[in-house]
Amino acid sequence: MHKIKLSQKSEKRLIIFLFTVIPLSLLLLFSYYPLIKMFQYSLTDWNGIRPNANFVGIENYQTVLTNPKYFSVFKTSLYYFIATFFQIGVALMFATLLSFKVKFANFWKGVLFFPYLLNGVAIGFIFLYFYKGGGTLDTVLSFLGLDSQIRLWLGDRSINNISLAATAVWRYTGFNFLIFLGAIQSVNPEVYEAADIDGASQLDKFRYIIIPSIRKIIFLNIILGISGSLSAFDIPYIMTGGSNGTATFVIQTITTAFKYNKTGLASAMGIILLVIVVAVTVIQRLAIREER
Amino acid sequence: MKRKSIFSKVGLTSLAIVSILTLAACGGKESDSKASGDKEGNETITFINHKTDWESNGKWDEYITEFNKDYPNIKVEIETIPDYAGQIKTRMNTEQYGDLLMIPGDIVPKDFELFFEPLGETKELEKTYMGLNDRSFEGVQYGIPTQMNATGMVVNMQVFKDAGINEFPKTPEDFIVALETIKKETPDVTPLYTNYAAGWTLSNWDFLRTGVSGDPDVAIKLAQDTAPFEKGDTMYTIYDTLYQVANKNLIEADPTTTDWEQSKVDMANGKIGVMVLGSWAIPQIQEIVPENTENITFQTFPAIAKDGKQYMGIAGDYNLAINKNSKHKESSRTFLDWLINESDYAIENGGLSAVIGGEYPTALQASQEAGVVLLEENQAPEGKESLFPEVNNMSELGIGSTDLEKQRIIDAGKGNTDEKFEDIMKEFNIRWAEAIETVGNN
Numbered sequence: 255m256h257k258i259k260l261s262q263k264s265e266k267r268l269i270i271f272l273f274t275v276i277p278l279s280l281l282l283l284f285s286y287y288p289l290i291k292m293f294q295y296s297l298t299d300w301n302g303i304r305p306n307a308n309f310v311g312i313e314n315y316q317t318v319l320t321n322p323k324y325f326s327v328f329k330t331s332l333y334y335f336i337a338t339f340f341q342i343g344v345a346l347m348f349a350t351l352l353s354f355k356v357k358f359a360n361f362w363k364g365v366l367f368f369p370y371l372l373n374g375v376a377i378g379f380i381f382l383y384f385y386k387g388g389g390t391l392d393t394v395l396s397f398l399g400l401d402s403q404i405r406l407w408l409g410d411r412s413i414n415n416i417s418l419a420a421t422a423v424w425r426y427t428g429f430n431f432l433i434f435l436g437a438i439q440s441v442n443p444e445v446y447e448a449a450d451i452d453g454a455s456q457l458d459k460f461r462y463i464i465i466p467s468i469r470k471i472i473f474l475n476i477i478l479g480i481s482g483s484l485s486a487f488d489i490p491y492i493m494t495g496g497s498n499g500t501a502t503f504v505i506q507t508i509t510t511a512f513k514y515n516k517t518g519l520a521s522a523m524g525i526i527l528l529v530i531v532v533a534v535t536v537i538q539r540l541a542i543r544e545e546r
Numbered sequence: 547m548k549r550k551s552i553f554s555k556v557g558l559t560s561l562a563i564v565s566i567l568t569l570a571a572c573g574g575k576e577s578d579s580k581a582s583g584d585k586e587g588n589e590t591i592t593f594i595n596h597k598t599d600w601e602s603n604g605k606w607d608e609y610i611t612e613f614n615k616d617y618p619n620i621k622v623e624i625e626t627i628p629d630y631a632g633q634i635k636t637r638m639n640t641e642q643y644g645d646l647l648m649i650p651g652d653i654v655p656k657d658f659e660l661f662f663e664p665l666g667e668t669k670e671l672e673k674t675y676m677g678l679n680d681r682s683f684e685g686v687q688y689g690i691p692t693q694m695n696a697t698g699m700v701v702n703m704q705v706f707k708d709a710g711i712n713e714f715p716k717t718p719e720d721f722i723v724a725l726e727t728i729k730k731e732t733p734d735v736t737p738l739y740t741n742y743a744a745g746w747t748l749s750n751w752d753f754l755r756t757g758v759s760g761d762p763d764v765a766i767k768l769a770q771d772t773a774p775f776e777k778g779d780t781m782y783t784i785y786d787t788l789y790q791v792a793n794k795n796l797i798e799a800d801p802t803t804t805d806w807e808q809s810k811v812d813m814a815n816g817k818i819g820v821m822v823l824g825s826w827a828i829p830q831i832q833e834i835v836p837e838n839t840e841n842i843t844f845q846t847f848p849a850i851a852k853d854g855k856q857y858m859g860i861a862g863d864y865n866l867a868i869n870k871n872s873k874h875k876e877s878s879r880t881f882l883d884w885l886i887n888e889s890d891y892a893i894e895n896g897g898l899s900a901v902i903g904g905e906y907p908t909a910l911q912a913s914q915e916a917g918v919v920l921l922e923e924n925q926a927p928e929g930k931e932s933l934f935p936e937v938n939n940m941s942e943l944g945i946g947s948t949d950l951e952k953q954r955i956i957d958a959g960k961g962n963t964d965e966k967f968e969d970i971m972k973e974f975n976i977r978w979a980e981a982i983e984t985v986g987n988n
Contacts, residue, residue: 301654301939302635303635303638303639303653303657303661304657304660305660382803385803386800386803387799387800387803406799406800406802408800408802408803409799409800409801409802409803409960409962410962411957411962411963414802494743494802495743495745496950497742497743497802497949497950497953497957498801498802498953498957498962499957499962499963509948509950510942512632512635513944513947513948513950514939514942514944514948515652515939516939
């Protein structure tokens with residue numbers, strides 16, 4: 255058999271090409287092409303079904319940016335944003351504890367990371383039964399003799415967004431935890447030894463060694479939290495369908511597109527969200543570059 | 547920033563895997579609408595529909611076997627979609643949406659011709675079928691309803707009798723009083739269950755409009771009225787009743803977590819008094835507790851129209867239509883006609899056959915004997931067929947198409963928001979008037 259001979263250099267090039275072409279074409283086909291189409295739709299009054307649509311220019315963008323009905327839902331994102339800080343706090347605490355010597359450390363790591371592996375829809379249903387009238391939470395509260403504290407966790411508008419944001423915290427803490435743990439473990443152990451010799455307490459080590467070494471990572475997590483809270487979707491969509499004041503911007507977009515058949519307008523909303531998220535990311539990049 | 551790039555790569559790989567799976571899945575479906583008539587004249591048609599329960603319990607297979615006795619040359623492949631209304635619209639962006647399908651509810655009439663094969667002149671078909679009003683454009687018919695449904699209230703009369711009420715009320719005021727009595731006499735019973743969370747159930751309140759007004763032109767009048775939510779108007783009466791039941795705590799304690807499947811069980815067991823639904827729901831509820839079948843009745847909304855009579859609106863269910871791009875239009879038509887004219891589809895689904903002269907289901911016979919007139923909405927006049935759906939979408943009030951604004955009324959009634967009912971109605975009037983103006987300008 256005659257083999258085609260390639261020089262090592264061209265072989266390397268061929269492998270690189272073959273390995274890149276599939277992910278790149280998928281990326282182009284499923285991310286960039288839809289994005290361009292979405293931008294195109296956002297300039298029309300397309301209803302999502304009809305083969306033709308009228309060009310309306312930037313009218314859709316004007317509607318979204320001037321009508322408070324479309325923009326006011328970003329208020330809901332505030333709940334998720336504030337929840338991000340709890341999430342980061344809890345994750346940081348556990349990451350620090352588990353970076354010291356702890357019994358069954360890997361087991362605890364698994365326990366903390368597990369919720370992140372679950373599907374968002376499954377989590378939505380778990381917590382739907384958890385919060386439901388007479389559900390798990392109510393049962394636990396009455397077992398503890400706290401019947402007076404029982405409320406309609408999802409029905410009461412003063413509290414339902416907090417319930418939903420708490421679900422998001424439960425889900426994403428593991429992710430933040432893992433990032434923190436990795437960052438903390440990359441700190442040179444000799445620094446801790448030196449600190450031990452100097453007589454530093456655990457708290458001192460946390461404050462003067464861990465926090466400064468992972469400052470960038472904390473910042474990154476906050477940024478991820480911002481873009482995450484802006485695009486919060488699956489948990490509220492599954493649990494309340496966006497009713498009773500729990501609609502987020504993405505839910506609003508879905509409703510506009512598929513319930514009122516205003517695909518053009520909804521595409522404009524999608525593009526606006528994209529611009530906001532990109533802006534937040536750029537700010538993050540710039541801020542991190544300054545520190546270098 | 548190394549970590550981030552690792553995560554994005556993981557993301558990309560999983561995306562790649564997912565996409566490959568999706569592609570593979572798409573590939574499998576490709577053969578569906580390809581011409582496949584062989585030498586002996588056998589043809590295969592694909593019928594896409596929403597009856598997933600019939601696919602799993604074998605009903606569709608029985609139907610096809612029955613059909614093939616008369617028409618052995620037409621093979622029917624059934625494809626059911628659980629989220630039919632949502633997914634079929636996406637598929638209609640291609641040419642492959644089966645040969646026979648159900649027309650999704652929110653296609654505006656002027657677009658029918660782009661997707662569906664004309665079935666004939668509406669005037670001709672009207673002699674044979676009911677419920678042709680909303681799937682016709684410029685005198686041409688594009689769909690025929692699989693069955694006719696009445697919209698009203700599914701009522702467990704035993705619940706009313708236990709509270710000392712022997713006759714179903716006839717006015718909204720008496721209705722509220724009756725529900726209050728139920729609440730007082732039997733505190734464990736939910737007088738009216740809204741099914742707030744299901745996402746489609748509250749739309750039934752909007753379909754009550756035909757019965758409440760007793761006016762077959764109610765929808766087209768609505769689409770031309772710049773203030774249809776004034777006190778005394780049909781829609782006001784309906785929404786006001788919804789607000790009152792929520793406000794007086796006559797509904798479920800936590801509407802946000804309602805459960806449709808459970809609600810049917812509770813209704814059958816006398817834990818719920820009333821649910822606003824279509825008559826198709828009756829058999830589904832009755833079969834849960836067969837001993838209680840007699841208790842489950844179907845009533846019209848308690849209102850008396852201007853002429854002093856009580857009406858109950860009936861309208862077509864999903865309409866069968868033929869894909870314009872189909873290569874088997876004749877065979878599809880044969881199956882369509884068989885399904886509507888000869889099969890028991892309508893009766894088995896708790897409805898009335900669309901063929902004029904069919905027998906009324908038992909659930910409706912009771913109301914009919916009580917003097918309630920069954921009323922079908924008229925077709926919108928030529929040139930105005932698309933007006934109501936367009937104004938409705940533009941205003942985003944979602945009359946008969948979404949639940950959001952009805953949920954808002956319940957939220958206000960429950961005291962979850964500070965909104966006053968009158969203010970909501972004022973806002974509805976403004977939005978509706980603006981939508982009429984915008985649609986008129988296009």
